[in-house]
Amino acid sequence: MKYKNHLGGLTPNQFLKRHWQKTPLLISNALPTGDWLLSLEELLELSQNPLCSTRLVVRNHSDYRVSYGPITKKILRDLPQKNWTLLVQGVNHAHHEANKLLDLFSFMPYARLDDVMVSYAAPGGSVGPHFDSYDVFLLQGSGSRRWQVAEPRSMELLPHQDLKILKTFRPEGECVVKTGDMLYLPPNFSHHGVALEPCFTYSIGFRAPSYDHIKNEFLHYLDTQIELSGIFQDTHRKATNLPGLIPIDLLAAIKEVTSRIAWTERDTLKFAGEFLTQLNIDNGADTKKPEPKTRFLSQLRNYSYQIHPAIKFLYRGNLGFIAGDTFEIPRSDQSTFKLLANRRIIHGENMQANTFFTDKLYQWMLDGYIEKLKKSSL
Numbered sequence: 001m002k003y004k005n006h007l008g009g010l011t012p013n014q015f016l017k018r019h020w021q022k023t024p025l026l027i028s029n030a031l032p033t034g035d036w037l038l039s040l041e042e043l044l045e046l047s048q049n050p051l052c053s054t055r056l057v058v059r060n061h062s063d064y065r066v067s068y069g070p071i072t073k074k075i076l077r078d079l080p081q082k083n084w085t086l087l088v089q090g091v092n093h094a095h096h097e098a099n100k101l102l103d104l105f106s107f108m109p110y111a112r113l114d115d116v117m118v119s120y121a122a123p124g125g126s127v128g129p130h131f132d133s134y135d136v137f138l139l140q141g142s143g144s145r146r147w148q149v150a151e152p153r154s155m156e157l158l159p160h161q162d163l164k165i166l167k168t169f170r171p172e173g174e175c176v177v178k179t180g181d182m183l184y185l186p187p188n189f190s191h192h193g194v195a196l197e198p199c200f201t202y203s204i205g206f207r208a209p210s211y212d213h214i215k216n217e218f219l220h221y222l223d224t225q226i227e228l229s230g231i232f233q234d235t236h237r238k239a240t241n242l243p244g245l246i247p248i249d250l251l252a253a254i255k256e257v258t259s260r261i262a263w264t265e266r267d268t269l270k271f272a273g274e275f276l277t278q279l280n281i282d283n284g285a286d287t288k289k290p291e292p293k294t295r296f297l298s299q300l301r302n303y304s305y306q307i308h309p310a311i312k313f314l315y316r317g318n319l320g321f322i323a324g325d326t327f328e329i330p331r332s333d334q335s336t337f338k339l340l341a342n343r344r345i346i347h348g349e350n351m352q353a354n355t356f357f358t359d360k361l362y363q364w365m366l367d368g369y370i371e372k373l374k375k376s377s378l
Contacts, residue, residue, distance in 0.1 A: 006030045006182065012107035021135060021186045024149055026175050030139065030182035031104075035097040037141050037179075038200060040076075042095075043088055043120050047071045051093035051281060051310055057127050057163070059083040064128055066162035085125040085195075090281065091202075092116040093310040101139070101204060110341075111276045111314055114205040121145070121195035129169035129192035131155065134208040137184050140177040143199025149173045152188040166190055207276075214275070221271045228257055273321030277312040290366050297353040297362075304373045305361055306345040311369045313341050323369055333357045345373075 007015045008027040019025045038046075047054040048070045058065045058079065071086055092099040098116050105113060114134070118141070131152065138147070148171035156167040169190055176196065177183060185191055187208065193201065232253050240247075307313050313322045320329050320337055329337050336357045340346045351358060364370040 006104050016107075019184060019186070024173075024186065024189060025184040026177075027182045027184070029180050031180045033179060036101055036202075038091075038095070038098070038118060040120055040198075043086065043091075043118060043200075044071060044073060044076070046091055046094055046118075047086070047088050049094040051090055053089045055087045055089075055162075057085045057087065057125075059085075059124070059126060059128075064160065064163055064165065079122070082122045082124040083126075085119050085121040085127055087117060087119040087127070089117045090115045090310070091118045093281070093308075098202070099309045101202065105137075105204065108206065110312060110344075112206045112208075114207040117203040117205065119201045119203070121199055121201070123195055123197055125195040125199075126193060128163055128165035129190060130164050130166055131188050131190045132185070132205070133187050133210075135184070135186055135206040137182055137204040138177075138193070139182045139202040139204065140179055141200030141202055142179055144176055144178045144196045145193050145199050145201060146174065146176050146196055147183055148192045149175075149183075149185065150190040152190065155188070209275075217275050218271055221274070222261065222263060222267075225263075225267065226261060228260055230257075269316060269319060270326050273314055273316065273319060274324050274326055277314055277321045278324035279311070281310055293362055296365070297358065300351050300353055300358065301348045302374075304345055304347045305340075305365070306371045306373055307340070308369055308371055313344070313369075315341050322364065323367070327360070330356050 006027065008025060008030070010018070015025070046052050054069060054071055056067045056071055056075070058067075060083070076086075092102060092115055098118065101116055102113055129148075148169075150170055150172045153170075154166070154168055158165045158167050169192060171190075171192065175183070232250065234247070234249060237247075311323055313320070315321065315329065315338060318329050318331070318334065320327050320341070333356050336346070336351075337360075361370060365372055
């Protein structure tokens with residue numbers, strides 16, 4: 001999927017310099033209509049898919065009620081004619097054309113790309129004024145929506161268990177978007193979208209983990225990697241008149257043992273790769289009888305192999321990372337692995353059987369990380 005106008009006529013570098021994490025950008029006619037446009041029936045079907053997660057938000061004046069889980073036609077029939085929104089997260093994991101929307105942003109590292117959320121709103125539908133802590137492109141599908149936007153100011157939220165609704169919101173700009181228009185918002189810009197008619201919005205988000213979350217995950221990673229042997233001993237202990245005082249020798253022992261906790265630059269890289277590719281959902285690995293490896297190898301050149309949309313595959317140096325696992329890439333196969341990681345698809349014509357790469361490819365196919373495609377389906 002390649003369009004010249006999806007960044008408003010700017011090159012990726014121009015967009016990154018002028019707008020990325022700085023100022024919003026409204027792009028009229030960013031994308032023409034196409035197979036990426038979903039119907040409500042298709043979105044309902046996707047809400048049943050285990051690769052996606054679903055919320056339903058019903059607004060009654062300033063009160064918002066949220067329910068979770070797959071949504072059926074019967075549930076929709078019981079809803080009022082206005083003021084509700086159906087949101088389906090991870091649509092790109094289960095819908096080919098929605099996944100291709102991410103190709104428009106391949107100028108960004110895949111480590112930063114998150115997913116595509118698609119929402120359908122009845123007239124008046126909204127999730128309230130809020131802000132996101134990450135960059136987001138809001139692509140308008142069918143119908144129209146009014147967006148109000150303001151610079152980051154007060155982040156105080158109303159008490160609500162399920163939604164992060166701003167306590168105060170004073171819009172500083174407003175626009176109405178129609179099919180194919182797209183609004184880019186940097187992190188923390190307040191925004192409030194209201195459906196003017198039945199409409200779809202595609203939210204293309206970029207992953208931005210908090211430093212505190214990284215800290216927690218890294219400490220857990222170190223815990224799995226480092227083992228400190230021995231136990232504290234005080235064979236020469238003397239009686240004390242101050243039993244509430246921490247003994248100096250116990251404090252010294254704790255200081256000494258914690259000083260042994262150390263990590264290398266390679267440890268940091270391994271953690272980063274595993275953290276950035278960790279699998280947060282069941283990617284639906286094929287449970288039918290696996291294809292014998294001999295057959296896989298004999299037909300290797302007749303197929304193409306694509307990374308499953310829910311899977312991240314990254315690399316740096318001679319280390320590869322997929323679905324939270326690390327492996328070393330032999331020098332002889334580095335160019336092939338890097339090609340797959342950067343394009344997320346590789347064609348079998350020139351592959352040699354019984355290499356480290358084809359061994360991995362076969363195992364990943366069994367794990368559900370790789371989809372095997374006939375060339376006619378590309």
